[in-house]
Amino acid sequence: MKNDAPHIGLFIPCYIDQFYPNVAIATLELLEKLGCKVSYPLHQTCCGQPMSNAGYESETCGTTEKFIKDFAEFDYIVAPSGSCVLHVKEHSPSIPKLKKNQAYVQSRIYELSEFITDILKVDSIPGSFPHRIGFHASCHGLRGLRLASDSERNDPGFNKTLQLMKDLSGLELVELSRRDECCGFGGTFAVTEEAISVQMGKDRIADHVDKGVEFIVGGDMSCLMHMQGIATRNRENVRIMHFAELLNQAIS
Amino acid sequence: MSHPANATAFLKDQSRAKWHDETLWIVRQKRDQTIHAIPEWEKLRDLASQIKEHTLSKLDFYLEELEKNASANGIKVHWAENAEEHNEIVGRILEEKNCKAIVKSKSILTEECHLNPYLESKGIEVVDTDLGERIIQFLKQPPSHIVMPAIHLKKRDISDIFHEKLHTEKGNEDPVYLTHAARLHLRSKFLEAKVAITGVNFAVAETGEFVVCTNEGNADMGVHLADTHIACMGIEKLIPRRKDLGVFLRLLARSATGQSITNYNSHFRSPAPGKELHLILVNNGRTKQLAREKFRNSLKCIRCGACMNTCPIYRRSGGFSYGSTVPGPIGSILSPGIDLKKYSTLPFASTLCGSCSDVCPVKINIHEQLYEWRQEITKAHGTSAKGLSMQLANGIFKSPLAYKLSGKMMRAALKNLPESIIYNPLNVWGKSRNLPETPAESFKDWYKKNRK
Numbered sequence: 001m002k003n004d005a006p007h008i009g010l011f012i013p014c015y016i017d018q019f020y021p022n023v024a025i026a027t028l029e030l031l032e033k034l035g036c037k038v039s040y041p042l043h044q045t046c047c048g049q050p051m052s053n054a055g056y057e058s059e060t061c062g063t064t065e066k067f068i069k070d071f072a073e074f075d076y077i078v079a080p081s082g083s084c085v086l087h088v089k090e091h092s093p094s095i096p097k098l099k100k101n102q103a104y105v106q107s108r109i110y111e112l113s114e115f116i117t118d119i120l121k122v123d124s125i126p127g128s129f130p131h132r133i134g135f136h137a138s139c140h141g142l143r144g145l146r147l148a149s150d151s152e153r154n155d156p157g158f159n160k161t162l163q164l165m166k167d168l169s170g171l172e173l174v175e176l177s178r179r180d181e182c183c184g185f186g187g188t189f190a191v192t193e194e195a196i197s198v199q200m201g202k203d204r205i206a207d208h209v210d211k212g213v214e215f216i217v218g219g220d221m222s223c224l225m226h227m228q229g230i231a232t233r234n235r236e237n238v239r240i241m242h243f244a245e246l247l248n249q250a251i252s
Numbered sequence: 253m254s255h256p257a258n259a260t261a262f263l264k265d266q267s268r269a270k271w272h273d274e275t276l277w278i279v280r281q282k283r284d285q286t287i288h289a290i291p292e293w294e295k296l297r298d299l300a301s302q303i304k305e306h307t308l309s310k311l312d313f314y315l316e317e318l319e320k321n322a323s324a325n326g327i328k329v330h331w332a333e334n335a336e337e338h339n340e341i342v343g344r345i346l347e348e349k350n351c352k353a354i355v356k357s358k359s360i361l362t363e364e365c366h367l368n369p370y371l372e373s374k375g376i377e378v379v380d381t382d383l384g385e386r387i388i389q390f391l392k393q394p395p396s397h398i399v400m401p402a403i404h405l406k407k408r409d410i411s412d413i414f415h416e417k418l419h420t421e422k423g424n425e426d427p428v429y430l431t432h433a434a435r436l437h438l439r440s441k442f443l444e445a446k447v448a449i450t451g452v453n454f455a456v457a458e459t460g461e462f463v464v465c466t467n468e469g470n471a472d473m474g475v476h477l478a479d480t481h482i483a484c485m486g487i488e489k490l491i492p493r494r495k496d497l498g499v500f501l502r503l504l505a506r507s508a509t510g511q512s513i514t515n516y517n518s519h520f521r522s523p524a525p526g527k528e529l530h531l532i533l534v535n536n537g538r539t540k541q542l543a544r545e546k547f548r549n550s551l552k553c554i555r556c557g558a559c560m561n562t563c564p565i566y567r568r569s570g571g572f573s574y575g576s577t578v579p580g581p582i583g584s585i586l587s588p589g590i591d592l593k594k595y596s597t598l599p600f601a602s603t604l605c606g607s608c609s610d611v612c613p614v615k616i617n618i619h620e621q622l623y624e625w626r627q628e629i630t631k632a633h634g635t636s637a638k639g640l641s642m643q644l645a646n647g648i649f650k651s652p653l654a655y656k657l658s659g660k661m662m663r664a665a666l667k668n669l670p671e672s673i674i675y676n677p678l679n680v681w682g683k684s685r686n687l688p689e690t691p692a693e694s695f696k697d698w699y700k701k702n703r704k
Binding site: 012048054063150199225 | 255256269273562565603605606645659687691694695696697698704
């Protein structure tokens with residue numbers, strides 16, 4: 001680790017902390033391998049998104065206040081979830097007494113691949129991952145944080161997450177028939193609109209399975225958790241993996 | 253009206269739902285192909301959005317300019333505050349003309365005002381002349397899509413309807429054959445009607461004219477044969493200058509169907525000698541929406557339907573599941589402004605994936621407005637069970653200890669409880685999905701052991 005390395009506050013979304021600690025460990029280890037000084041504030045909980053998207057943004061002031069206090073001291077805040085980062089940036093309620101700190105936190109929080117490409121200026125990661133993968137572009141990262149170009153707009157094509165994998169030896173990326181369609185998770189949508197949510201997940205998995213992928217790789221565990229739940233129930237021959245795990249495993 | 257219940261019912265017929273999804277996805281793909289052939293596409297969207305922004309900011313001024321210039325051209329301009337007034341104006345004109353049968357070209361506004369049942373109650377025969385509209389009119393159904401009103405029907409359905417109504421050969425599903433039958437049928441209606449009603453795609457304030465876009469030429473056929481043309485428009489269909497029109501015509505057809513331009517873009521400026529031309533300007537809640545700062549730009553909508561074709565929810569639940577005249581993402585932000593209670597499930601019929609906003613040719617931030625409506629709806633509903641659980645959640649998340657304890661309890665419960673208890677009917681998640689396997693420790697526990 002370089003002495004002058006910026007100090008990163010690691011934000012691990014609540015459901016990753018509870019259900020997918022391996023994704024959090026991979027995120028931490030990957031950042032460390034890339035020379036970062038990383039700390040995980042132990043008192044952190046959640047960004048408040050599940051409540052806000054259900055229409056209760058005004059009920060999340062306490063959660064938001066806590067988030068700002070937990071992370072205001074860092075140079076950067078990094079999270080392995082585009083969705084939670086987008087929430088902090090755009091949908092957390094304004095806390096007037098912490099106005100300055102809130103603006104700071106909102107301007108300094110990054111999704112993992114965005115941080116590696118835009119701030120660390122890493123073009124690609126050397127290593128090996130000899131598998132056939134499909135990439136699930138999560139909507140909030142894709143159209144919210146613009147981590148990649150989407151198929152709706154007529155923009156030059158780019159994808160910050162895939163850019164990091166482009167030089168991994170043996171990695172075979174398949175082209176999906178619907179490049180960036182939503183998986184159907186959508187937070188409370190997964191429960192309130194259960195039928196459609198499951199149908200969308202099934203369709204999304206089928207697109208990958210039809211192309212013979214071994215791993216569905218993505219940047220948001222919430223989408224992946226939903227797809228994993230359906231794939232496991234239907235005994236689909238495909239595995240789910242967060243790109244942090246993939247890169248941490250592949251890096252040489 | 254409950255979108256989840258309607259969507260669940262729609263998905264029961266799996267093969268039809270799959271077909272509906274795929275059919276609309278083909279339209280979305282055609283749209284993608286044509287927009288990628290226009291290098292300045294994003295600039296066009298910006299420009300269109302700005303023109304609409306400007307128009308909405310001076311809507312009163314431009315409406316008066318339109319009225320002045322249209323009147324000078326010999327168009328009779330009427331103002332309707334709501335659907336009832338709109339219908340009464342149409343009814344009065346038909347009465348004056350002693351008209352008992354009219355032809356109508358597709359107009360979502362007249363759907364919104366429920367003009368057909370109103371006229372039919374007065375003994376007037378109404379014939380929708382757009383092929384898709386005519387098909388659903390036979391079935392006494394509303395449109396399920398604003399551009400492709402019969403998109404929910406298959407060729408076989410149409411063959412059956414035409415066999416019953418137009419006596420075509422049973423089981424003949426050939427589109428050429430069926431279209432020919434429809435054409436003959438509609439031709440007789442066109443020749444009989446003394447009054448033709450059309451919608452309006454764009455009204456130009458500067459010139460006092462308006463433009464109607466159709467692919468079948470049916471608006472023109474109706475209007476040219478009739479003595480009287482009544483055009484009905486929502487007051488948001490306005491653009492300031494004729495030179496703005498090109499921007500919108502380039503965006504409209506490409507977004508709607510993937511065509512480079514609609515087949516017929518007909519300009520109406522003044523009545524032909526001996527004929528009458530009426531233009532009805534309808535408010536029906538639009539100025540109320542204009543006054544809502546967060547939702548006003550929903551009035552930029554040019555009714556291309558692209559947000560429906562791209563919406564993964566719309567594609568898998570069908571237009572009727574929304575229970576509103578305008579379905580899909582745009583309908584889900586327009587309808588709550590009309591009746592917040594009735595349409596309270598619509599802003600939740602979305603994953604907030606944002607595809608609708610990126611596909612929108614006039615850059616309406618649809619998914620952000622869906623989010624905003626959710627906040628309005630929960631406020632309007634007051635304290636509910638869901639509200640209390642959210643307060644409880646905030647209580648947990650703002651306290652690290654409460655979070656830790658509840659997380660631990662949850663993981664322990666998931667690990668130790670028998671599957672029959674976890675996968676019960678009350679656990680909606682688990683109906684068709686497995687829960688994640690529960691790890692022995694949280695990341696927090698791991699971090700304390702390994703890094704601190």
